Amino acid sequence: MRVIICEDAVLLREGMIRLLQDAGHEVVAALADATGLEDAVTEAEPELVLLDVRLPPTFTDEGIREAIRLRASHPAIRILVLSQYVEERYAAELIADRRGGLGYLLKDRVTDIEEFLESVETVAGGGTVLDPEVVAQLLHRRSRDSRLDRLTPRESQVLGLMAEGKSNQSIAKALFVTEGSVEKHISQLFQKLDLGADTDGNRRVLAVLTYLANANQGSSGGGPAHYSSNTYSSNTGVPRRGA
Template sequence: MRVVIAEDAAVLRELLGQMLAERGHEICASVSDAVTLRAAVAEHRPDVTVTDIRMPPTHTDEGLRAAIDIRRDHPGTGVLLFSQYVETKYATRLLAAGSAGVGYLLKDRVANVAEFTDALERVAAGGTALDPEVVTQLAGAGRRAEELAPLTDREREVLSLMAEGRSNAAIAQSLVVSAGTVEKHVAAVFNKLGLPASHDHNRRVLAVLRYLRG
């Protein structure tokens, strides 16, 4: 992958770059603020960018706003946000335009190199990678939508894992069930949420967004 990193903490920025470079990925740029991030993405057109949410000068949502701009201006570039804390309002804003090529992880996940790089690769490939804690807090941020009421507990569990960006095979491994069983649960979720097969829409993305906004 070709990666642009944006993080104002120099030590973490260097750690991320070294960690990814050691695994064969190309670090196109490593920057410390959102303005330089936008310029670096425009210049290098990376596969994915990793950015903190809170960056100079105000340390509020500069990274988030840059990520939203990048998604709009460079749809071929995946965006992985990471933060010290779960900030549901920021995650919701990031997902508002769809969940393809988007990730949101807590910084603690960087310690698990395999988990972090797997998430980054999913985002670069156009998939989704949401921290389990992010999913939990997003799903519990408001009342459940009535449309989610028909789902069984197991179907909600499957949908929660889908929201993390897990494939059917990964869900099957997590739940210790067969791939066929997971496929049946996923099909039931689509049917109960009224998401018929379509060439124009990705039912998996639509189901996840409905779950997170529920």
């Protein structure tokens, strides 16, 4: 996989280059700021851009604003954002994009090499990776979503089991219904939550985030939440890949 890194901290930048290369990826550019990022993306055509939220010259939000621009100008490119802190406004904007190939991790996660590389692979594969602290802070500030009132009791029950990390097969077993029946309920609740058709599987992510927000749930522990097109499970209350 071809990767561009945009990170001002030299040690972290060089460390990520080494990690990615050792994992068999090709780092086609490594930049200290976002000044030449657009040109580098156009020239090198990477599959993944990994960038810091706060970059020179102001060290405020240059990186994450650049990530939003890249999502608009190069929709096929996967983006993995790293940050010391949660930039709530822009994090919410990125997640609301409703497309896959996106990650938002706090930099502490980079110290767990296996977890970091798993996150890279998930995002590159079109999935979504969210740090649990990002999820917790975003959910803490969201109010009751009236769209949930549109769901039937059975659809609400299915959504609750989805939020527990259960697969469609597990939900069917828990409710003593067929897997096809579960799929129909999920399709209906997607429609009622105004989550249009997509090809990335992120409707499941958004539906569960809506449920958790209104149930006042969330966790700052465990690993980052990994979502792909057909898998969803939980670990210590936080969604993870591999159900």
